[in-house]
Amino acid sequence: MFEFDQYLGFLAFLTILTIGFWLMIFLLTFVIPYWLGGNLIEFFKEKRDARKAKLNNEE
Template sequence: MIAYFCTSKRKEMNFEFDQYLGFLAFLGILTMGFWLMIFLLTFMIPYWLTGSIIENVKEWKKKREEKKQAV
């Protein structure tokens, strides 16, 4: 049994240059997508939510003041 494993021919993975470039392009796109998601989740979405909440609070205050002035 041991002799079989020792004498078996191993298949070597021979990549051609275009396959190597394709693999590097895939890794680059995957990495850019990962960092884009991190950026969106940690900065852009909280920034957008905070801005919209502040704008809504300003509108509510303005409407409340208008109601007080009307009375």
């Protein structure tokens, strides 16, 4: 069977694995969509501003 230090090592491994799993789930569900949404909004703002600047230069 396990010695006590092996048992603690196994618990530490499971803890790190579980923290990594939930961190990955958090990043995939909240952080990455937030980042992509912000980038898309900025992209459309830049396109709109470029179009407005082009229209103002033509007048």
